[in-house]
Structure formats: structure tokens, C-alpha cells
Amino acid sequence: MKEQAQNKQIGAPMDRVDGRLKVTGGAKYSAEYELPNMAYAVLVGSTITKGRLTGIDTKAAEKAPGVLAVITHFNSPKVPGFDTAGKDPSQPATVGGPLKIFKDDKIRYNDQPIAVVVADSWERARFAARLVKGQYAPEKHKTNLEANASEAFLPTAAKKNPKHPMNDYQRGQVDAYKTGAIKLESEYVIPTEVHHPMELQAITAHWEAPDRLTLYDKTQGTLATRRDFAKEWNLPEENVKVIATFVGGAFGNALHSWPHESAAIIAAKVVNRPVKLMLTREQMFTNVGYRPYTWQKLGMSATADGKITAITHESVGQTSTYEEFTESTLAQTRMMYQSPNVTTRYRLASLDVCSPIWMRGPGEATGAFALESAMDEMAHLLNLDPLEFRLRNYTEQDPEKNKPWSTKFLKECYQLGAERVGWNKRQLKPGSLRDGEWLIGYGMGVGTFGAHRGAATVGAQLRPDGTVLLQCATTDIGPGTGTVMTQIAAETLGLDPKKIRFELGNSSFPKAGTQGGSSTVNSVGPATQEACLALKEKLRTLAGAAFASAKKEDVTLTDGYLALSGSPTTRVAYADLIKQGGDKAVTVEAKPGPEGQKYSMYSFSVHFAEVRVHELTGEVRVSKLVSCADAGTIINEKTAGNQMKGGAVGGIGMALMEAAHIDDRFGRYVTKDFADYHVPVHADSPDVQVAFVNQPDPHVNALGTKGIGEIAIIGVAPAIANAIFNATGKRIRELPITPDKLI
Amino acid sequence: MNQFQYVRPTKPQAAIDAVAKDQNATFIAGGTNLVDLMKRGIATPQKLVDINRLPLTKIEKENNGLRIGALALNSTVADDKQVRQKQPLLALALNAGASAQLRNMATVGGNMLQRTRCSYFYDLAMPCNKREPGTGCGALEGINRMHAIFGFSDKCIAVHPSDMSVALVALDATVLVSGPKGERRIPFADFHRLPGDTPEKDTNLEKGELITAVDIPDGPFTKHVHYQKVRERASYAFALLSVAAALDIENNTIKAARLAMGGVAHKPWRLTAAEQSLVGKPATEESFRQAAAIAMQGAKAFKHNAYKLKLGPNTIVQALKTAASAA
Structure with a gap:
């Protein structure tokens, strides 16, 4: 068993390396x-x-x-x-x-x-x-987005650079949905949400x-x-x-x-x-940012047999007067579904507010609420199962960039999720299922986020006590970065993870980007892997003749010895290597290659919700939530699952309760504590079920990872909103969906 | 937080004297609300008289009812065998409030005395007649989705946040107080006030008066009871609206009924006319709907709380249905 665990670290549900410190109060946070x-x-x-x-x-x-x-x-x-x-x-x-x-x-x-x-x-x-x-x-101040939407403008960065992604996007004909055979046009609002780690x-x-x-x-x-x-x-x-x-x-703040x-x-x-x-x-x-209040309008047309013919998606997000904050609200609309005509228009409204900042699933989570709600609305218009409607418009390559996907296993996610939630129980006609006063409904929502990778550098050294110390300036805001890097190092070196220490969160360590945009494992993961390979290679050159002719991949670090797999007697004690003097440390930078030019790289997720809505009181209970992801290789099933569950719970908050309100007469928030600003408590969340396709993406990096943090929440809110529609026949286009909107 | 003196008497009279004789002194028991108010500068007592050592924690039989000491913890009362047998509605209402941690700190007397959760009351930079008389009511034309539909005035439209008090007013409880002028009994329905022109006064307690106990008369409401609380999440939230319902049913005919609402007024809102309309009627949804319609007479909504005009009757019906079917 131990042998097996040593051979296969990547994918193992390893406990967090800092779990004990965190639950015993030994972990030191910045206020401490x-x-x-x-x-x-x-x-x-x-x-x-x-x-x-x-x-x-x-x-x-x-x-x-x-x-x-x-x-x-x-x-x-x-x-x-x-x-x-x-x-x-x-x-x-x-x-x-x-x-x-x-x-x-x-x-x-x-x-x-x-x-x-x-x-x-x-x-x-x-x-x-x-x-x-x-x-x-x-x-005189301005704090209301809708009252000031007429002054909304194209972001300055887009005005100055026609290639900037915040520019208007067009493929096919402009606003072609307006002349479509079967069409809809809906407006959606998400309120200001606050990170509140x-x-x-x-x-x-x-x-x-x-x-x-x-x-x-x-x-x-x-x-x-x-x-x-x-x-x-x-x-x-x-x-x-x-x-x-x-x-x-942190969630971005x-x-x-x-x-x-x-x-x-x-x-x-x-x-x-x-x-x-x-x-x-x-x-x-x-004073530390928020997910901006955003108004959206989505127009869509389709043929009677369920092929989307056009989508127009517009949004106005709020920003401050001193800083233009932009986010990718409209990105998913451009690439998720096969549609010959797509128009997107992104605008900002400057208000007398603090600057917003990316909040988990930034932009995409906002945009997906409109897009995935509209998909459900169109499926309903067509009298089609929403999953079937999505399959009919599935993209086998990126229609925005006209490139192949690096990998896309979203269909597999659909299948996994539909089975687990019991999608076959869903009725096409809203309001068909009930249990006493509780109306039951099913809904789905899709999420995607770029599989971003940046340059990262990791230092690795063999210490006299036979342990390996790795260092990187990256941070760990909770996903378990130190844990998964330890696993990657353990597998690469062939060393017991207990002999490895991964240090982070210090600007003096080798360089890495910020922990954001689901990019840490994509970026720091390969740097850790390459640093470990370089360390082995360095030690091999010090280890004498038997190792000089050995294949690189056969060299492993075991408990106390540099060894050759398949030749148990060929080994050199660390103590002897250390005695030789000289540097036992390497620092390696890993960078993304040219694959990004050839492929379109995204993580994908789908969320399925079963909700119960009380017909008299309008209360909503999410009774089942299933999140399935195509996030490439899963390094640690436990911490990855944990991220998915956290995102799903965040999505419950977004769908049902989170909203920060400003009294526009004063320009001042009236929601300033957790009595007024609700986040989910345990009783609001079912036991979220998570499934990963777990197929490596060979183009993002050698590990095959694509990133998890954002897709965990993107698409959850519309899945719940769509399930509420299926339960009640009520389409709520302004979040959060509180009881007053359902009675 | 401001500096304050802190005393911890062991005899009720000493506690009463300490508060009665000092304009800036106040009692503290569980402190689950007062400490928050002090941290935010909303309450600025110069002396805290901690009453936790007073012998006021007992729950006992008294004449034809239960006497619950003012310092009995919310969690203790909710778990008490006698309370659960004789007044199960009270236990349900208590357990619908706050969180387990808070119920372990909060006392019965303190629960009754908690201040409103109106956001304007909690922000020193906003107008609020309850916090600072004469500054105006921020909620009247502001964000008022949590606010009153009954008994408000143009000075204040805040609601009382207690769940426990909704059950106590329905159960005809009496508040026992002891003060500088001796002891007196206040019917629960007269304990809290409507805002009128003096929203700064939540209750009819006089300066220095100490709540010592609450009496609840025995009644027939041991089985068909329900506390229906509608809130924005499954637990740990103040009510958008709540209903305490108790029925005495024989051969499917209602012999007696008790009904009160929370989250709709400056005080727990007893629905006497609706109760009377139920007596002699069959325990059916139709009877409940009629009672709910009567209950809502005179309700008036503001910009953001019109939903309460519908949520109110719906919740009354749901509470009565659940109470009637309780086995």
C-alpha cells in the first residue's frame, strides 16, 4: 500500500500538508x-x-x-x-x-x-x-447603475486598441437574432456581491x-x-x-x-x-472591491429544430470614477455554442463607488447567468430538453478563434452530471413535480474559463537530512497549493511526500504570478516538476559511474538514497552526495510554449441542481447539486473536490441570497454586516457531488492540468435559477432569487 | 468602544438600584445584542450592571402555568422538558432564532429587549429617529424590504426582531418586573410599544425596572402548534415574516386558536380577530384562508415590502395547516 502510494502521488487524495497547522491555530495569518x-x-x-x-x-x-x-x-x-x-x-x-x-x-x-x-x-x-x-x-453623487446606464462607455483600453478583448465582437451579421424565426430578448441583473473571505x-x-x-x-x-x-x-x-x-x-479581493x-x-x-x-x-x-453590479441583455434566435442562429449579448458593469475595472462578462457567449451570428458589446458605467475587483469566476460567472438562463429560456420556447438543446449546439472547435480545443470533455461532463442528479426525472412542463407544498425542479448551467498559464520559477534543493526543500513566491489562498506541489514533487522525484517541503508566500522566493484566474497549478505545477527533474539530473551527475549511463527517468530519490528503479542495489546515500560538497540546489523557470497559438485552451464545467420551492412562502432549498468538471489532470482529488464544493456553495449564495445594497440617496451601503448580507450556512447546502472527467490536456503543460477555481462557480447560479423555473414556471432574471420574488 | 464601569451584583435589589440611580447605567445579561451596539457606538452606557449572578434562571411550575426566569438561557428553555410538554410553541420559536451559539448566551429577558435590526438604526451616519430622535426615518423612503406593514408611524417603520416574543404574545404570557417602585406584572401584549412619536422607546419598562420572569398560563395548546419562519436562508437569519400558530381542535372543529406574526410591526403582532374567526370552524384550509384575510386587514406596504402583503396570509395558512396536522 505504501509502495503504491509512493509510486502514484498525482491524483491521490492526499491530506493537506498544512491542515493540522490550520485547524490547531498554528498557521500564522497576516493579522497575527x-x-x-x-x-x-x-x-x-x-x-x-x-x-x-x-x-x-x-x-x-x-x-x-x-x-x-x-x-x-x-x-x-x-x-x-x-x-x-x-x-x-x-x-x-x-x-x-x-x-x-x-x-x-x-x-x-x-x-x-x-x-x-x-x-x-x-x-x-x-x-x-x-x-x-x-x-x-x-x-451630487451617482451610485445607481441603471439610472446612469445612458452614460455607459466603451472601456478606454478598448478605444485605444482595436485588438483589445473588451471591444465589440462580431461574427456573421450584427444583431441577427432580431430577424430570427424563434427568438427571445431578456434582461438580467446581478447585484453587487462582496467577496468576504x-x-x-x-x-x-x-x-x-x-x-x-x-x-x-x-x-x-x-x-x-x-x-x-x-x-x-x-x-x-x-x-x-x-x-x-x-x-x-480571498476569492479575488x-x-x-x-x-x-x-x-x-x-x-x-x-x-x-x-x-x-x-x-x-x-x-x-x-474598501476592498466586489463583484460589480451588472446589467445584461441577451437576444437569441433559433430554428425550430433547436439550432441557434444568432446571439447578441450586451452588458454594462459598474466601475469607479478613478479606475476602469473590466472583466470577461461576455467571453463565454462567444465560444460556448455553435452560432453563425454573434454580437457582444461590453460597456462600463463610472459611479461614485470604490473600484470593483475580480470575484471568483470573474465576469464569466456574471455572463453565464445571462447566457445559461437564456439557453434555458430558449429550450423552453422550443419545447426541448435543455441538455438536448445544448448538445445540438455543441462546439467541436472554438468558433471565436477558429482553432481546435486543446481538449474538451464537456459532453462527458453532461453525461456524468445528468446521471447523478437524476435528470431523467425532469419534466419539460414547469410545475409538474411536487412533494406536498414543495415544488420540485431541475436545472443546469455550464461554465468555462481559460486554462491560463504563466511563467513560474521554483527552487529545489536536497538538504543534508535527505529532505527536499522547494520554494516559490506563489501564494495559497486556500486551494491547497503547497499540498499539490508536494505531490507533484513526490511523484517526480520518487520521494515520500513527507520528505518534501514546499514553501510559498514570500516575495524573496523564486518568481511566480499571482494566485488568480485558476492559473497556479497550470503555471507553478510544471515549474515544480521541471525543478525536480533538474535536481535529479544534478544529483545524477554527482552520483558516479553507475548513474552516468542510467536513463534519467529511472533515477529516483528514496528514503536516504539516490537510487535506480529496476536496479535496487545501485544507490548512493545522500550523506555521500552531500559530502562531495558543491551546490545541491537548482532554480528552474517553466514557461508556456507556443501551444497557445495552435489551440484554444479552456476548462469546462456543468452544474445540475435539484431545487424545492415552497409554493406559499417562496423559500428555496437546493436539495441536490452536482458539479462535473473537465479540468484536465486532477492532481489531488480531495483538494480539487473541495474547491468545486466551495465554488458550488458560492454559487448558491449568488443565486439565492448575496446582494449588497446602496441607498442611493446617501450613496452608502445599507448591508454592512452578515445580518444584512447573507452567505449560505450549512443548512443551505446539500452534500455537493463532484465528478471530474480527469483527462489530461497535453497542450497546457506536461502535467495535463487546466484549472479549477473559477469553473467551480461559473454556471451554478443559472443552474439554480433554471431549476426554480422548472419547479415553478417563474423566470427570475434578477439575482438573488429571494422568497419575495417567488410568491 | 467607549470606556465603561462594570459591576456584578448578586442581589436583584442591588442591580435595580445600580441602574435606577445612574442615568447612564444599563443591565447586561447575555450581551448578544448590547455588545454589538456598544462596539458600533449605538449604545454608549457608562456603567454596565451585569445581572448574570442574580438567581433568576429557574423554570418552574407556578399556579396554573410555567414561570420562566428572566435569566434562563434561550437554549435551556427550548430544551426544557416542561416547556416542551406544556408550551411546545415557545420551544419551536426559540429554536428558530439566531444560532446555537447565540441561544447558548441569550437570555429570555434579553431576547425580549433586543433592538431592531433596521440597517439605518445600525449606521451612525444615517438618519434614524429610534437611535437619534429628530433625525428622521431613513427607511421610510429608503430600502425597506424588511420593514413594518402594521402599526408603524412616519417616525419609524422598524420591526421587532425576536422570534421568542411572537410565541409569548400568542401564549398570553405575562412579564414580571421589579423596579424602584416595587413589583408589577405587564401583559406581554403591552410590554412592547408601537413607535408613535417616540420610537426611541421600544418597551414600557421604566428606568431601573428589571425583568425577573415570564409567566405562561397552562393552556390547551400542547399539540397543534407551529412556528413558521420565512427567511432568506435556511438558518441564522432574521425573519422576513413569521407566524406563531396554536390550535385546540376537537373532532376537526377548532375550539380555540392563537395567532401572532413577527417581522411585521414594531412589536410582536397578535392577531386576535383572526383567532376569533377560527373558533367553531372546521380545521380546513378554507377556514385558515379566511382567518388570514382578516389578519391582514389594515396592512400597508412601502416601496420594497409589498411582498409581505402576500407572504403574510400565505404564511398564516401554512402555519395553521402545519399546526392542525401536527401529531
């Missing part, structure tokens, strides 16, 4: 670093939405016990990068940038930080923060010298954060160190640098002490 002489900072937010700060009364706060400083735009030290940002001629034309905190008197959104209070304890800082009072000259955003900023900065920060990219703050302070990148060993969930991080760094400069700043849950609504 205690440094000598630490000070604590709390932000004060604007109570108006737009206008100017005419003054700030900080006297009471400054006199409060323990207060070290109250920093505002009146007294903040100059942040050198704030003046040069955007002036770099090598950078693309400006489409805005992160808020420059304390730079001027302008208020751009409600709860924008106007001051940071620094004290000798967090409690004292929090108390004093309440004593700071801003004085304002308010101006369990771990609050937190940072500890420590100026170790006037020009050397260390940040213990919640981030999805240690190098991106390093780059941003090195730039902000005009420092060489190597003078900034970012540590994010553990990240307690730590893919961007936010004002509170700048505030902590400024505060640390002012008080000349390490400063810790933690956001409150309320501030997590207002």
Missing part, C-alpha cells in the same frame, strides 16, 4: 504577526459619497489615551510614487489607478478613508477613530530601514504587492519584502492593492514603528 514596539492603526471613513473635505477635527482623537498619530491629507507625508504614477512613458495609456490615499481633499466614494488613527493598542486606536470628524462640501484584510508594515520595507500582508500575489509598493515609495523592488505565508480565503495597505505603510513611516492595520467587517464591504 507581533513585532516589537508594534503600533495599531484604524481607518476613519468618509460619511459622504462625493465632494471635498473642507476640514477634519482630529483634536479629540489626538488627545485620546495611547494615540500616537492621526494622519490625514493635511499632514500625511508625501508618497513619492503618487506623483509619478501614470507618468511612466513605458506604461500603457492611463485608465486610472488605485486610490491615492491622503493625497488630496477629494471624496470619491462613501467610507473612503479620510484619516488613519495610530495608537499603542488596537482598542485605543478604534476608540479614537470614532472621535475624528470630517467636515465636507458634498456634491473568512479572514479580514490585514497588513503589518515595517520600515526596517528608511528605504527597506517589510509587509506581512494579505495578498494573492507577493510579487505584485511588492511591485506596487516599491513603485509607491520609489524603492528598488528588492528593498521591499512581502510575506503572505497563509491567506484565509487580494488581487489588487488597496488604500488600507498604503495607509499602514504611511502610518509606519510617521510613527517610525511597525504598524498593524486590520479592516473591520464593515470596511470589507466598502
Whole structure:
């Protein structure tokens, strides 16, 4: 058994390497670093939405016990990068940038930080923060997307570059659905949704010298954060160190640098002490991004025998006034179904709000709600099973790029999922199934996301104790990156995973991209694999004659020895290799090859839901949820399954309860805690069933992976909305589907 | 949080004195609501009088009923054998509230005294007459999907969030209080107030008065009871609307009925006329629909809560159907 496990690490449902640390409290998150002489900072937010700060009364706060400083735009030290940002001629034309905190008197959104209070304890800082009072000259603000949709515009990046993916897209004839035989035109709305990872955003900023900065920060990219703050302070990148060993969930909101991080760094400069700043849950609504409120219109036409003839998909997403945030809302519409005519138009509306940021399944999850709902609507118009309708419009190659898929096993996913959910019980006529007062329905939704891969570098070294240490600057926001990299290394080296340690979350380690866009295993996985191969090769050259003639793939690292498989007596003890001196370490960069030019690379998923809707109270219970994915090779069935389940639960939240509402009269959120903003509790989720096709994609990388994180949620919300329609005959096109919309 | 003094008396009279004589003192029991209010600067007491050491936790038989101590925990009451036998509606309502963790902290007296969950009340930067009289009601023309359809005023349209209180008003409970002027008994229906021009006052308790117990008279409602709570997720959410229903049925004829709604008014909303309409009627859906129609008379909706005009009667019917069929 142990032998078998050693031979086959990839695919094994290995427990998380850091599981024990996490459940026992041993894992250290960014708010948990205690440094000598630490000070604590709390932000004060604007109570108006737009206008100017005419003054700030900080006297009471400054006199409060323990207060070290109250920093505002009146007294903040100059942040050198704030003046040069955007002036770099090598950078693309400006489409805005992160808020420059304390730079001027302008208020751009409600709860924008106007001051940071620094004290000798967090409690004292929090108390004093309440004593700071801003004085304002308010101006008329805009926070409602629909009221301002007429001012929506093509993103600047698209205006300046006709090849930019946010440009209007056309194949065949423009808006051809309008003249189609059987057609529909529907509008869809998703409200603002907020990431709300369990771990609050937190940072500890420590100026170790006037020009050397260390940040213990919640981030999805240690190098991106390093780059941003090195730039902000005009420092060489190597003078900034970012540590994010553990990240307690993020879902995208730590893919961007936010004002509170700048505030902590400024505060640390002012008080000349390490400063810790933690956001409150309320501030997590207002200052660290969200999935943007988005309006969509989808027109579709089809022939009576169920062939789509045209789709037009338009969207208007909200962004801030100081930054143009764009996302791929319309991408899935261009490539998922065979349709000779497709038009997409993406627009933004600038509102007086904080900038949005990618939230799990960014764009695609929003777009899929419209597309996959419309697919269900059209199937209903055609009196066709929605699965059959999708099969009739299945794409065997990418109709957008006119390239073959690298791999596509979506049909296999359809089959797996339909069997597991019991799709054969679904009735074409809505409202046909019931259990007492509960109406029962079935629905499906499809998701896809690019199998992105970037360059990544991993360092590997054999240590004197016979263990292998791997290092990479990548982060692990929860999917189990350290665990799967350990598995890849164990299989490549032939070494017991317990003898391998994969360190991450430190900007000093070899380079990798941010953990986002389902790209980590695609990118860091092959780098780990190649680093391990290079390490073996290096050791082989040190191991003498018997190994010199051996085939590379026969070399393995066993417990204590470099060995040759098939020749158990041929082995060299690590101790002897180490004694030889010299470097036992390698650093290897792995990059995507030219395959991306030849193939269109995507992960695919389908979600099937069975729901029960109470006919009198409008309550919805998701009684079954089955998620099937074509995500290439599955490195760890357990952690991959866990990601799929988490995404599915996120999809339940999106479908049924998540919505952040602004009272437009004030421009201020009325949902500012978990009593008002609901996320699913255990009782809202069935035991989500997950199935993987588990077929390697040979074109993305040598491991065959395609990525899981995003497709876990993309398509879940429409699957539930479609199941609700099947149960009740009610088509709800505005999320979330709360009881009031169903009675 | 502001600085405050903290005292922990062991005798009720000492606790009463401590609050009665200090304008800025307040009682604290489980603290599941008060601590949140203090953290947000909505409640700013300068002295907390912790009453958790007072001997007010007992659940016992008293005359022809049950007496539940004000400091009995919500979870203790919900699990109590006598309560489950004699007043199962109360146990159902308690278990529909909050989460297991909160029910393990929250007391009966505290549950009654929890403040509204209106978002405008919870945000110091928003207008709210309940929090700061004279600033206006933010919800009146704001986002008001959770708000009242009965008994509101133009000063306040907030609702009372307690589930337990909906059952207690239906069960004709009486609140026992002890204060600077001695002891008194307040019928549960008169304990909470409508907002009128003074929405800052949630109840008719006087300064320094301490809830010591709740009396619930024995009744015939030991079997056909139900608490129907409609919320946006399966657990751990305040009610969009809830209904406490209790029936005494003999040979399929209703001998007595009790009905109250939560999430519709500034206080738990007893539906006496609807109750009376059920007496002598067969326990059928038709009777329930008629009662529901009576119950909704006088309801008026705002911009975002019109759904309650339909959800109300639907939920009443569902609660009565479930109660009638309870075995």
C-alpha cells in the first residue's frame, strides 16, 4: 500500500500538508504577526459619497489615551510614487489607478478613508477613530447603475486598441437574432456581491530601514504587492519584502492593492514603528472591491429544430470614477455554442463607488447567468430538453478563434452530471413535480474559463537530512497549493511526500504570478516538476559511474538514497552526495510554449441542481447539486473536490441570497454586516457531488492540468435559477432569487 | 468602544438600584445584542450592571402555568422538558432564532429587549429617529424590504426582531418586573410599544425596572402548534415574516386558536380577530384562508415590502395547516 502510494502521488487524495497547522491555530495569518514596539492603526471613513473635505477635527482623537498619530491629507507625508504614477512613458495609456490615499481633499466614494488613527493598542486606536470628524462640501453623487446606464462607455483600453478583448465582437451579421424565426430578448441583473473571505484584510508594515520595507500582508500575489509598493515609495523592488505565508480565503479581493495597505505603510513611516492595520467587517464591504453590479441583455434566435442562429449579448458593469475595472462578462457567449451570428458589446458605467475587483469566476460567472438562463429560456420556447438543446449546439472547435480545443470533455461532463442528479426525472412542463407544498425542479448551467498559464520559477534543493526543500513566491489562498506541489514533487522525484517541503508566500522566493484566474497549478505545477527533474539530473551527475549511463527517468530519490528503479542495489546515500560538497540546489523557470497559438485552451464545467420551492412562502432549498468538471489532470482529488464544493456553495449564495445594497440617496451601503448580507450556512447546502472527467490536456503543460477555481462557480447560479423555473414556471432574471420574488 | 464601569451584583435589589440611580447605567445579561451596539457606538452606557449572578434562571411550575426566569438561557428553555410538554410553541420559536451559539448566551429577558435590526438604526451616519430622535426615518423612503406593514408611524417603520416574543404574545404570557417602585406584572401584549412619536422607546419598562420572569398560563395548546419562519436562508437569519400558530381542535372543529406574526410591526403582532374567526370552524384550509384575510386587514406596504402583503396570509395558512396536522 505504501509502495503504491509512493509510486502514484498525482491524483491521490492526499491530506493537506498544512491542515493540522490550520485547524490547531498554528498557521500564522497576516493579522497575527507581533513585532516589537508594534503600533495599531484604524481607518476613519468618509460619511459622504462625493465632494471635498473642507476640514477634519482630529483634536479629540489626538488627545485620546495611547494615540500616537492621526494622519490625514493635511499632514500625511508625501508618497513619492503618487506623483509619478501614470507618468511612466513605458506604461500603457492611463485608465486610472488605485486610490491615492491622503493625497488630496477629494471624496470619491462613501467610507473612503479620510484619516488613519495610530495608537499603542488596537482598542485605543478604534476608540479614537470614532472621535475624528470630517467636515465636507458634498456634491451630487451617482451610485445607481441603471439610472446612469445612458452614460455607459466603451472601456478606454478598448478605444485605444482595436485588438483589445473588451471591444465589440462580431461574427456573421450584427444583431441577427432580431430577424430570427424563434427568438427571445431578456434582461438580467446581478447585484453587487462582496467577496468576504473568512479572514479580514490585514497588513503589518515595517520600515526596517528608511528605504527597506517589510509587509506581512494579505495578498494573492507577493510579487505584485511588492511591485506596487516599491513603485509607491520609489524603492528598488528588492528593498521591499512581502510575506503572505497563509491567506484565509480571498476569492479575488487580494488581487489588487488597496488604500488600507498604503495607509499602514504611511502610518509606519510617521510613527517610525511597525504598524498593524486590520479592516473591520464593515470596511470589507466598502474598501476592498466586489463583484460589480451588472446589467445584461441577451437576444437569441433559433430554428425550430433547436439550432441557434444568432446571439447578441450586451452588458454594462459598474466601475469607479478613478479606475476602469473590466472583466470577461461576455467571453463565454462567444465560444460556448455553435452560432453563425454573434454580437457582444461590453460597456462600463463610472459611479461614485470604490473600484470593483475580480470575484471568483470573474465576469464569466456574471455572463453565464445571462447566457445559461437564456439557453434555458430558449429550450423552453422550443419545447426541448435543455441538455438536448445544448448538445445540438455543441462546439467541436472554438468558433471565436477558429482553432481546435486543446481538449474538451464537456459532453462527458453532461453525461456524468445528468446521471447523478437524476435528470431523467425532469419534466419539460414547469410545475409538474411536487412533494406536498414543495415544488420540485431541475436545472443546469455550464461554465468555462481559460486554462491560463504563466511563467513560474521554483527552487529545489536536497538538504543534508535527505529532505527536499522547494520554494516559490506563489501564494495559497486556500486551494491547497503547497499540498499539490508536494505531490507533484513526490511523484517526480520518487520521494515520500513527507520528505518534501514546499514553501510559498514570500516575495524573496523564486518568481511566480499571482494566485488568480485558476492559473497556479497550470503555471507553478510544471515549474515544480521541471525543478525536480533538474535536481535529479544534478544529483545524477554527482552520483558516479553507475548513474552516468542510467536513463534519467529511472533515477529516483528514496528514503536516504539516490537510487535506480529496476536496479535496487545501485544507490548512493545522500550523506555521500552531500559530502562531495558543491551546490545541491537548482532554480528552474517553466514557461508556456507556443501551444497557445495552435489551440484554444479552456476548462469546462456543468452544474445540475435539484431545487424545492415552497409554493406559499417562496423559500428555496437546493436539495441536490452536482458539479462535473473537465479540468484536465486532477492532481489531488480531495483538494480539487473541495474547491468545486466551495465554488458550488458560492454559487448558491449568488443565486439565492448575496446582494449588497446602496441607498442611493446617501450613496452608502445599507448591508454592512452578515445580518444584512447573507452567505449560505450549512443548512443551505446539500452534500455537493463532484465528478471530474480527469483527462489530461497535453497542450497546457506536461502535467495535463487546466484549472479549477473559477469553473467551480461559473454556471451554478443559472443552474439554480433554471431549476426554480422548472419547479415553478417563474423566470427570475434578477439575482438573488429571494422568497419575495417567488410568491 | 467607549470606556465603561462594570459591576456584578448578586442581589436583584442591588442591580435595580445600580441602574435606577445612574442615568447612564444599563443591565447586561447575555450581551448578544448590547455588545454589538456598544462596539458600533449605538449604545454608549457608562456603567454596565451585569445581572448574570442574580438567581433568576429557574423554570418552574407556578399556579396554573410555567414561570420562566428572566435569566434562563434561550437554549435551556427550548430544551426544557416542561416547556416542551406544556408550551411546545415557545420551544419551536426559540429554536428558530439566531444560532446555537447565540441561544447558548441569550437570555429570555434579553431576547425580549433586543433592538431592531433596521440597517439605518445600525449606521451612525444615517438618519434614524429610534437611535437619534429628530433625525428622521431613513427607511421610510429608503430600502425597506424588511420593514413594518402594521402599526408603524412616519417616525419609524422598524420591526421587532425576536422570534421568542411572537410565541409569548400568542401564549398570553405575562412579564414580571421589579423596579424602584416595587413589583408589577405587564401583559406581554403591552410590554412592547408601537413607535408613535417616540420610537426611541421600544418597551414600557421604566428606568431601573428589571425583568425577573415570564409567566405562561397552562393552556390547551400542547399539540397543534407551529412556528413558521420565512427567511432568506435556511438558518441564522432574521425573519422576513413569521407566524406563531396554536390550535385546540376537537373532532376537526377548532375550539380555540392563537395567532401572532413577527417581522411585521414594531412589536410582536397578535392577531386576535383572526383567532376569533377560527373558533367553531372546521380545521380546513378554507377556514385558515379566511382567518388570514382578516389578519391582514389594515396592512400597508412601502416601496420594497409589498411582498409581505402576500407572504403574510400565505404564511398564516401554512402555519395553521402545519399546526392542525401536527401529531
